[in-house]
Amino acid sequence: MGVLSALFSNVQNLDFKQLIMWTIGGILIYLAIKRKMEPTLLLPIGFGAILVNLPMSGAITQVVGDITQEGPISILFESGIANELFPLLLFVGIGAMIDFGPLLTNPKLMVFGAAAQFGIFFTLSLASLFGFELRDAASIAIIGAADGPTSIFVANYFGTKYIGAIIVAAYSYMALVPIVQPPIIKLLTTEKERKIKMDYKPGSVSQTTKIIFPIFVTILTGIVAPNAVALIGFLMFGNLIRECGVLNSLSETAQTALPNLVTLFLGITIAEKMQADAFLNPQTLLILGLGLIAFIFDTAGGVLFAKFINIFAKKKINPMIGAAGISAFPMSSRVVHKMGLEEDPTNFLLTHTIGINVSGQIASVIAGGLILNLIAR
Helix, strand or coil: CHHHHHHHHHHHHCCHHHHHHHHHHHHHHHHHHCCCCCHHHHHHHHHHHHHHCCCCCCCCCEEECCEEECCHHHHHHHHHCCCCHHHHHHHHHHHHHCCCHHHHHCHHHHHHHHHCCHHHHHHHHHHHHCCCCHHHHHHHHHHHHCCHHHHHHHHHHCCCCCHHHHHHHHHHHHHCHHHHHHHHHHHHCCHHHHCCCCCCCCCCCCHHHHHHHHHHHHHHHHHHCHHHHHHHHHHHHHHHHHHCCCCHHHHHHHHCHHHHHHHHHHHHHHHHHCCHHHHCCHHHHHHHHHHHHHHHHHHHHHHHHHHHHHHHCCCCCCHHHHHHHCCCCCHHHHHHHHHHHHHCCCCCCHHHHHHHHHHHHHHHHHHHHHHHHHCCC
């Protein structure tokens, strides 16, 4: 009878909002498994959304009378996200996976990474007009970077209460890159522009250059945007592990085991901020919409900048490559390359898009750092 009584009591405590969160969690799990959209992230986020929205869930901290019962997900959030540990560790893994060779071969590609951050600053202004406080608006705008760790870092730095919606939006749009970007690119380009072929002259980049580059970028960022040093520093440290040539076993771990493990913990820990009462409100829908706007304008900014360059350039560039300037590495570069092949099976843009994509990774971190510097906490 005691078990039945407890069961009946928990069912009574279940409200409609929690059922909605179960549905949202189920949708995320479906997208991860059936659609294979960022499964390492969407699956734990979806399962976590269900886990924390069970009546009196022991997975999160609960206050029962005068007794506080700590939950493991709440503890993980405080020890892994509230102090930025998980995002920074994830950046080590991302840095270890990145090959800056294509960018170093053609450094001019970096301008496209910068151009593709336009959506961040546009959305910052737009979110402020919608009534969000400046710190919240800045946190929302970073969704446009298409960079989950940076979104978490900035949102946590400003202490925004919308961190759950921001993180879900950031990672959801990263997963939706193959769906969101192509129609924007096609809308802004002509068939003739999409068929432009770009020559690639392979160049050799010395190991010394590859070792100096992450150190140089860290120092330069520290001078320009000191608050971005932690993010860029961990990203470049991961790349230094890759390129130094004396830490091969650590490099392999940083490229595979570390990001996979951290991503799993990160995904399920995010659910701490997906409790129904805090997550289901009009602001969450507005944040999802603003995040999409930021994503769209980042993509458009890169494409339009490439079209602008073509006005003056003797040798035309394919404007689609500008869309790879967002930080969704390597998904965006692959999407643009695939679109090039669809227009012309002999049009290989991957080397160019990879170079731009990694420059977008750097640019998004610097953009986040600039926002941290410009807006007081």
